[in-house]
Amino acid sequence: MTRATDPAFYAPLVAHPALLERLLRLYVKEEMEGAIGLATILTTLPDEAAPHFVLTTTRHCCDEIRHAGHFAAVIAELGGRPAWSGPETSILDAMFADLYHLPQRVWIASAPRLGIGDVLTHLTISWVLEIRAVERLRALVAAARRSPTTLVARCEAILADEDFHIAYIERELRRWRERGRGEEVDRKLAAALASYDRAEVAYLRVLEGGGEPGEAQHG
Ligand SMILES: [Fe+2]
Ligand SMILES: [Fe+2]
DSSP: OOGGGOHHHHHHHHHSHHHHHHHHHHHHHHHHHHHHHHHHHHHSOOTTSOHHHHHHHHHHHHHHHHHHHHHHHHHHHTTOOOOSOOGGGHHHHHHHHHHHTSOHHHHHHTOOOOOHHHHHHHHHHHHHHHHHHHHHHHHHHHHOTTOSSSHHHHHHHHHHHHHHHHHHHHHHHHHHIIIIIHHHHHHHHHHHHHHHHHHHHHHHHHHTTOSOHHHHTTO
């Protein structure tokens, strides 16, 4: 168990509305960045992309926007401003830049048509993001059982969608393996996991309120 998957890490955040709001603002941003990334992928897919992949990815994109709405609604319940930007959210810009090897905004603005290999890269990064998000959300739910907000109910609705995301991504990755690209799948998964783990150290520091996001990005 890492700190991010330990309910004890979230207990003090849940107990203080200002800290919980900070966590939820990060989550709103993370969900929205996910949706933006998926929308970019959908509009730049190569012709070889299978129809079922286009349809599930479209559903996935819509789900992530709805998830951002759930977290924003809890921020509003806490009396906060349900925005998906704020100084602390810049940590996610660093995380996405590391995962995709370039700032996501640049990637979106100049998105070239993807190759089929890029689709595999996207699937492996998505798998890591989804798995880690589920682990973190389960720990948050365990810590937030007594929260007077709708947080737990909303997290449970989100988790049901995340289970679907993980299942369809795993199905896609299995197809890649069946086509003899298993080694490439493993290499890309390992790279995405390493990037995520680097980012998580800084991410947790921001949640603990240690240091400015700008300096946390390098820690
Ligand atoms: Fe999500
Ligand atoms: Fe998801």
